Amino acid sequence: EDKVVQSPLSLVVHEGDTVTLNCSYEVTNFRSLLWYKQEKKAPTFLFMLTSSGIEKKSGRLSSILDKKELFSILNITATQTGDSAVYLCAVESGQGAQKLVFGQGTRLTINP
Amino acid sequence: NAGVTQTPKFRVLKTGQSMTLLCAQDMNHEYMYWYRQDPGMGLRLIHYSVGEGTTAKGEVPDGYNVSRLKKQNFLLGLESAAPSQTSVYFCASSQPRTGYNDNEQFFGPGTRLTVL
Numbered sequence: 001e002d003k004v005v006q007s008p009l010s011l012v013v014h015e016g017d018t019v020t021l022n023c024s025y026e027v028t029n030f031r032s033l034l035w036y037k038q039e040k041k042a043p044t045f046l047f048m049l050t051s052s053g054i055e056k057k058s059g060r061l062s063s064i065l066d067k068k069e070l071f072s073i074l075n076i077t078a079t080q081t082g083d084s085a086v087y088l089c090a091v092e093s094g095q096g097a098q099k100l101v102f103g104q105g106t107r108l109t110i111n112p
Numbered sequence: 113n114a115g116v117t118q119t120p121k122f123r124v125l126k127t128g129q130s131m132t133l134l135c136a137q138d139m140n141h142e143y144m145y146w147y148r149q150d151p152g153m154g155l156r157l158i159h160y161s162v163g164e165g166t167t168a169k170g171e172v173p174d175g176y177n178v179s180r181l182k183k184q185n186f187l188l189g190l191e192s193a194a195p196s197q198t199s200v201y202f203c204a205s206s207q208p209r210t211g212y213n214d215n216e217q218f219f220g221p222g223t224r225l226t227v228l
Binding site: 004009031034036041042043044045048088090096097098099100101102103104105 | 116143145147152153154155156157160161162168170171202206209215216217218219220221222
């Protein structure tokens with residue numbers, strides 16, 4: 001059975017701190033790993049990772065994938081209160097439609 | 113572009129009642145999906161469609177039916193609602209993969225359903 005596990009489940013930090021969110025997975029026929037940010041409603045896309053060791057970066061956010069050890073990390077530097085959200089990790093496996101298996105999410109709270 | 117829209121936003125049902133959730137997308141996407149999100153469990157795939165007239169089961173299909181009569185719409189039906197179906201339902205759409213482009217799923221705003 002495909003499985004995605006995120007840690008920690010909850011994290012509270014002060015504005016300006018750097019945080020690292022973790023995602024480990026066990027899936028058959030891995031195709032890609034995706035990170036989403038979910039504030040109050042719809043998840044919004046952050047990154048898609050398909051190759052090991054290649055960092056993807058967008059502003060203060062970055063992510064990297066290790067396909068040998070089956071995990072990914074999402075880093076956020078110089079955190080701001082607007083970064084407060086649930087961060088979701090999902091893995092795509094198999095052929096055809098983009099069927100995603102999601103982790104439980106990490107709830108990140110940034111205090112001013 | 114409205115993206116992915118869902119109706120209704122909220123609904124309260126009594127056990128045994130039926131209802132249909134509507135998802136519409138204006139991005140001409142081939143693939144559409146229905147997920148449910150429960151506390152502490154992330155999102156789980158209910159059903160999906162790879163094109164007009166086609167549907168397939170996801171991870172948790174029991175108690176739900178779907179139809180995709182038009183490319184832009186994907187309907188999720190509950191024939192006889194149960195309290196275990198209390199959840200937030202998200203629809204999503206995407207394009208088929210071509211190489212390793214970032215063809216991510218775009219999500220709708222969700223429907224909060226309570227079954228009493």
